[in-house]
Amino acid sequence: MPGGDTRRVRGPDESQSPLLFCGAAAGPGRADRPLLDAQGKRADGRGADELRPLFYRAGLLNQAKGSAYVEMQGTKVMCAVYGPREVPRREDFSFNGRLVFDVHFAPFSRPKRLPPAHGAPEERELSSAITKALEPAVCLQHFPKAQVDVFASVLQDDGSAAAAAITAASLALADAGVQMYDLVLGCGLRFSTGRCLLDPTAAEEFPGSSGPAAGVAGGEGALTVALLPSLGQLSALMGSGEWCGVQEVRQAVQAAMAACQRLYPAAQHCLACALRSRAPPPGQHERAQSGARRTKSQPEQQRHAAGNEDEEAPPSQEREKRTEHRLPKAPREDDVEESAPTDPKEAPQGLNLAVSRLIVECRKQSQSKGASDTRQQIEPKEAQTGTRMQQQKPRKRR
The missing domain is CATH 3.30.230.70 (GHMP Kinase, N-terminal domain)
Structure with missing residues (x-):
């Protein structure tokens, strides 16, 4: 066709049905x-x-x-x-x-x-x-x-x-x-x-x-x-x-x-x-966790570690931690006298006995000094009240 459209692809002049190429399954004898x-x-x-x-x-x-x-x-x-x-x-x-x-x-x-x-x-x-x-x-x-x-x-x-x-x-x-x-x-x-x-x-x-x-x-x-x-x-x-x-x-x-x-x-x-x-690769999750740990600051890590220790510590360890910060109590006079051995063979070597006696003497001195101070404080007060009463003059009646 010389006068046809040249932009279109020209097909064959003769064509056949595609059912012919589908095999025997598409033919009339399939049933x-x-x-x-x-x-x-x-x-x-x-x-x-x-x-x-x-x-x-x-x-x-x-x-x-x-x-x-x-x-x-x-x-x-x-x-x-x-x-x-x-x-x-x-x-x-x-x-x-x-x-x-x-x-x-x-x-x-x-x-x-x-x-x-x-x-x-x-x-x-x-x-x-x-x-x-x-x-x-x-x-x-x-x-x-x-x-x-x-x-x-x-x-x-x-x-x-x-x-x-x-x-x-x-x-x-x-x-x-x-x-x-x-x-x-x-x-x-x-x-x-x-x-x-x-x-x-x-x-x-x-x-x-x-x-x-x-x-x-x-x-x-x-x-x-x-x-x-x-x-x-x-x-x-x-x-x-x-x-x-x-x-x-x-x-x-x-x-x-x-x-x-x-x-x-x-x-x-x-x-x-x-x-x-x-699922992520086997090492990717571990690398992500390690990177997150590195980015944490040092105070946060210490705080986190301290919180974990407090949470995970058993009751016995918590009591030990609390008792570590308590100051030791000084022995009383009765305890020292009872604990002081009478037999010189059973006595400890020099220093412990001397320290216990020194503590007892210091307590006695402090008690006696405190009693004397209280007496001195009471006497001036009584003297002052007496002088004030003497200085007051009787009021004149009109």
Whole structure:
């Protein structure tokens, strides 16, 4: 096109549909393919009880109080936690807090592009179900009239998105420091031809719009389990499809619970790695403490040391400290006379006996001197009062 716009990149004259390059999974014969082949393998080479390779990471968002990322091969979910914070526009008081969960599928998460607007019926239904699955594990009574907001974004959906969102939300709550009874781990399951397929993909979870796969006898259904692994309790059970009896449901639930127990060590390792990454290096805390000690002035250190000694000293040492400052009492005359030995062999060597006698003589002199001084003071007073009475003249009467 010589007269075309040269600023635009010219595309090919002929184009083909991208569905041709998506493999047999996107073709019309997908519903006719059996879930298990003759060797008991699925389309991706896994067995019926095998899980996809997974990747967990916590604490990757700085602006959120807690965050987590869960990847199960083709299913990728990001989750962030904010709060606890005060409940806005709520008048009634409640002793239990609120847990608000919101899940959103990205427009590019599925082969068919989704509308970017929030609040689709599928999102609202899934958000309500996951909220009920997380509430039994969170200690809501510890923050009354407050709420914890949890937001999950499904970046890519290749099956078992609900189970991945449950696990991601639980890891994010634990990373945020929200008090919980236990983690909540999710696992998806597909029941077909009497076999339980753990962690189904999108092709296995949604066989087609026309119903179950062709040639299938017995029950057909999908199941998602939320388990508290340490307590061994189920917090949620979401199922769909047609089940032939209770025995099939029991078998499926037991298989999903065993799969959640296999996921528990990976979740623990994820949280431990996040905690180690946030902790300071081994010597940094000690260096900070030593630097703070150096900056203290000498009087403050002495005062601090003196305060610590007074606080830590036992009662016996406190009595010794108090008695150290007291002056020794001088011996009384009776004590000296009683303590003076009568036998010259038992007498101490010279000096102690002489000092004790000298103290007794000094006391006697001081007592005699004090008595004489008091007598001298009393006599002049009596003389003065007598002279004053003599000097007073009688008044003349008129």
